[in-house]
Amino acid sequence: MGDQQEKDALFDALAEAAKALGNGRRAQLIDILGQGERSVDELAAEIHQSMANTSQHLQRLLRAGLACSRRSGTRIYYSLASPAVERLWRALRETAEAHSGELGDLVRAYVGxxxxxxxxxxxxxxxxxxxxxxxxxxxxxxxxxxxxxxxxxxxxxxxxxxxxxxxxxxxxxxxxxxxxxxxxxxxxxxxxxxxxxxxxxxxxxxxxxxxxxxxxxxxxxxxxxxxxxx
Amino acid sequence: MGDQQEKDALFDALAEAAKALGNGRRAQLIDILGQGERSVDELAAEIHQSMANTSQHLQRLLRAGLACSRRSGTRIYYSLASPAVERLWRALRETAEAHSGELGDLVRAYVGxxxxxxxxxxxxxxxxxxxxxxxxxxxxxxxxxxxxxxxxxxxxxxxxxxxxxxxxxxxxxxxxxxxxxxxxxxxxxxxxxxxxxxxxxxxxxxxxxxxxxxxxxxxxxxxxxxxxxx
DNA sequence: TTCTTATTTAAGTAGGTACTTGAATAAGAA
DNA sequence: TTCTTATTCAAGTACCTACTTAAATAAGAA
Known part of the structure; x- marks a missing residue:
């Protein structure tokens, strides 16, 4: 208890959640899931990726505790694990926006x-x-x-x-x-x-x-x- | 404007900030910087890493817009870039805590x-x-x-x-x-x-x-x- | 100027990540 | 049962990350 190894493990675990958000496609998935639950194929179409890749991204979000899933017949619906995830996503956007320049240019390029x-x-x-x-x-x-x-x-x-x-x-x-x-x-x-x-x-x-x-x-x-x- | 490539670039940029947090050592640095500014060698000692490695982590935080630095004589002091970063760090902790189990065990192991x-x-x-x-x-x-x-x-x-x-x-x-x-x-x-x-x-x-x-x-x-x- | 100290940079390596393709499940329909 | 559809799993490859060690800056002290 209280040793460096445990402290590292604790912070590694916290970083794990950040890592899950640390990919453009997964960030996009979180953004879409913020609107409500969706099936894998809908999500794959939204982010323009293959089913296999999208499925793997979703499972990563699952493992990190950012998303959860439920089966309904032949489909599996993913959604955000908790409102805390939405708060996290909003905080991330606000932080990135505060880092003036970089993101502003990209937003301007995208939204016109x-x-x-x-x-x-x-x-x-x-x-x-x-x-x-x-x-x-x-x-x-x-x-x-x-x-x-x-x-x-x-x-x-x-x-x-x-x-x-x-x-x-x-x-x-x-x-x-x-x-x-x-x-x-x-x-x-x-x-x-x-x-x-x-x-x-x-x-x-x-x-x-x-x-x-x-x-x-x-x-x-x-x-x-x-x-x-x- | 409005095409997929630009959208991907936008989300990649957002993910970049998350990636910067997505490492246990950098998460620890953010946590310490939340207390106020510190020099590189103090930070290196806190996280038990080499100066070179710590410096590289700090520069990654700098690039991501999470931290900023100022020189004072022979020392360089790092601090959080904005209060938004603290909010982000808190949101991350809350999200990870909501993901009951995993983190709880680690916290218990560390704090006893x-x-x-x-x-x-x-x-x-x-x-x-x-x-x-x-x-x-x-x-x-x-x-x-x-x-x-x-x-x-x-x-x-x-x-x-x-x-x-x-x-x-x-x-x-x-x-x-x-x-x-x-x-x-x-x-x-x-x-x-x-x-x-x-x-x-x-x-x-x-x-x-x-x-x-x-x-x-x-x-x-x-x-x-x-x-x-x- | 030279010496010292704090920090950064460069180069190298082991391991991790993001995709791909193709095969395996798993639920429902015929 | 077989067929279909949605999803996951497995294996492979190109690239990225976290650390190391050793050398390079950069500011101040002697």
């Missing part, structure tokens, strides 16, 4: 110029919701909407926005949201809607931040008969 | 049985401080005390507790604190003081948690003429 986009904060959205003068649009892929969304939001995945324009109420301002600040779905949706003459704005952050604040969430009845975890 | 130790929470300490009926003892190494400590605390490094017993006021309860929950200095101090017939208790957490809560801190005038960073 957002100067043309109208943005709204969570607090502003809450005010507008109370006033009841906005329509909220969830433009993430369907399974993520089903796993949990902002109460009253309509699900129109970003790829369907153009074809399903008529389903979006007219004459009311639209607020689109997606996975988070690094996600482009809402950007695309807002640009498309604006081009069509609608008044559209994107929520600055995404669903996980909404959930993390403890705000109420809504789940689809069809959400793969997975009860919301305690 | 604390059933015999009297413990006090930060809130309880604040009450006692207001009442003015406790003496607070900082049992961390001297440089850490100098870099910042709980206001009014006396510095008696754990290795000196036995020899400097007479300096510790008698007849008043003693609360010892150190680096944090994984640190044994306060445990040792409390056991020693109790054996000597003193009434001693350890603070559950350590100095970084005190600081993170935004509670006031005190710095030694001799603190290596480094101004507290903004």
């Amino acid at each position: 110029d957002r100067a043309d986009l109208s943005m709204i904060t969570r607090d502003e959205l809450l005010v507008r919701l109370r006033q009841g003068d906005v329509v909220v649009l969830d433009v993430r892929p369907q399974p993520e909407y089903e796993a949990g969304h902002i109460p009253g939001a309509l699900s129109v995945p970003f790829s369907d926005v153009k074809s399903r324009l008529r389903e979006v109420p007219q004459g009311t301002e639209i607020v689109a949201y997606c996975r988070g600040p690094y996600c482009l779905y809402a950007d695309e949706a807002v640009r498309l809607l604006t081009d069509e003459g609608r008044l559209a704005t994107r929520l600055e952050e995404g669903f996980p931040e909404w959930k993390a604040t403890g705000l109420p969430i809504e789940q689809s009845a069809t959400a793969r008969n997975s009860p919301p975890r305690p | 049985d604390r059933a015999d130790l009297s413990m006090i929470t930060r809130d309880e300490l604040l009450v006692r401080l207001r009442q003015g009926d406790v003496v607070v003892l900082d049992v961390r190494p001297q440089p850490e005390y100098e870099a910042g400590h709980i206001p009014g605390a006396l510095s008696v490094p754990f290795s000196d507790v036995k020899s400097r017993l007479r300096e510790v006021p008698q007849g008043t309860e003693i609360v010892a604190y150190c680096r944090g929950p994984y640190c044994l200095y306060a445990d040792e101090a409390v056991r020693l003081l109790t054996d000597e017939g003193r009434l001693a208790t350890r603070l559950e957490e350590g100095f970084p948690e005190w600081k993170a809560t935004g509670l006031p801190i005190e710095q030694s005038a001799t603190a290596r003429n480094s101004p507290p960073r903004p």
Whole structure:
């Protein structure tokens, strides 16, 4: 007890969790799982990797205690092990952002110029919701909407926005949201809607931040008969 | 803009910060730097590694934006780059702790049985401080005390507790604190003081948690003429 | 200037990581 | 039972990481 070997083992174990996050593909998986549980093939498609590789990454997350899985028939659904993992992921992003330069350039390269986009904060959205003068649009892929969304939001995945324009109420301002600040779905949706003459704005952050604040969430009845975890 | 390659680069960059934490020795360095800035040789001694290896680890932390350094004469002092890094480190510990089992066993192996130790929470300490009926003892190494400590605390490094017993006021309860929950200095101090017939208790957490809560801190005038960073 | 001390750099090695491909399970459908 | 589909496992390869030792800087002291 109290010797160097045990101390090293303790810190090695802590580092193990960090290592699990220390790979771009696994970081992406954690980011996606922050939206709710997904099957291996969905995840493989999202991160553009082979099933075998994705499976191996997921098992690494499992071993590190960052994710957990459940079987449902022939599919296996992965999800984050606990809200602590989401906090860890958010802390990592904030730390990297504070390291000004590097990451900022990469974000700018990926998201492009957002100067043309109208943005709204969570607090502003809450005010507008109370006033009841906005329509909220969830433009993430369907399974993520089903796993949990902002109460009253309509699900129109970003790829369907153009074809399903008529389903979006007219004459009311639209607020689109997606996975988070690094996600482009809402950007695309807002640009498309604006081009069509609608008044559209994107929520600055995404669903996980909404959930993390403890705000109420809504789940689809069809959400793969997975009860919301305690 | 918005293509897969850029997205991968973005997540790779985020993962880079996690990778920097993804090594037991570097995790230990972050933990120590959470107490305040230290020179390379002090850090090398703390983690029981060669100067060369420690230097390389520190430079990795530098590159990842987790640490920063300043030169003072012939020495180079490293410190955490921002409070966000401390939050990241805390989030990592909490995540690993939630992954019950694994880490718990390692903590138990390292810290041993604390059933015999009297413990006090930060809130309880604040009450006692207001009442003015406790003496607070900082049992961390001297440089850490100098870099910042709980206001009014006396510095008696754990290795000196036995020899400097007479300096510790008698007849008043003693609360010892150190680096944090994984640190044994306060445990040792409390056991020693109790054996000597003193009434001693350890603070559950350590100095970084005190600081993170935004509670006031005190710095030694001799603190290596480094101004507290903004 | 030379000497000393603190730190970094360079080069080398053993072991680990991230992918690949192809085969093995495991659950359900026919 | 056999067939199909989702997932995991096993083995191989190119690259990366953590340490070592020995030499190179860089600042200050003599």
